[in-house]
Each structure stands twice: as structure tokens, then as C-alpha cells.
Amino acid sequence: MTPEQRERYSRQIVFQDLGEAGQERLLAACAAAAAEAGVPCFVAMEQWMGCGVGACLGCVVPAAGGGYLRVCSEGPVFAAEALDWEALAR
Numbered sequence: 001m002t003p004e005q006r007e008r009y010s011r012q013i014v015f016q017d018l019g020e021a022g023q024e025r026l027l028a029a030c031a032a033a034a035a036e037a038g039v040p041c042f043v044a045m046e047q048w049m050g051c052g053v054g055a056c057l058g059c060v061v062p063a064a065g066g067g068y069l070r071v072c073s074e075g076p077v078f079a080a081e082a083l084d085w086e087a088l089a090r
């Protein structure tokens with residue numbers, strides 16, 4: 001096995017393990033891997049929604065620069081760097 005193959009397979013194992021850990025932790029791992037590789041990454045967030053029009057703040061996710069983003073009206077797709085992954089993975 002070449003070093004490149006070993007690296008590729010080891011990453012697959014990490015992602016299989018994270019598949020059991022929930023959406024936020026899996027997306028956080030994907031965002032980190034994309035950032036490390038210098039690849040643009042966009043994520044589709046899932047949240048329970050109350051109003052669906054941006055009024056109730058029931059669907060917010062933590063933003064990278066502080067504050068929150070509304071999944072219903074500002075998402076559901078976000079650039080990975082727009083989100084606070086440490087807060088989301090807790």
C-alpha cells in the first residue's frame with residue numbers, strides 16, 4: 001500500500017466513525033478536511049423550524065464571527081467558514 005492509499009483509507013475510516021456522531025460533528029469534520037485541503041466547502045444545515053420566514057429565531061446556528069444565522073432565511077446552505085463549528089459540534 002502506498003502512503004497516498006494509506007492516507008486515503010485512514011480518512012475514510014474517520015468519516016465512517018463520525019457517521020454515528022450526528023450531523024453537526026460530521027459536517028464539522030468535512031469542513032475541517034476541506035479547509036485543510038484548500039477546497040471550498042458548502043454545507044446544507046438541518047434545523048427544526050417554527051415560522052420558516054426568519055421571524056421566530058427557532059432555527060438559528062452559531063456564526064463564525066459571533067451571533068447567529070437563520071437556517072430558514074439565510075440558509076439552508078452556508079459556506080463552511082461562515083459557521084462556528086466548535087459551537088455546533090458540542
Ligand code: FES
Pocket residue numbers: 048049050051052053054055056057058059060070071072073
Ligand atoms: S424558523 Fe423561524 S426564524 Fe427560522
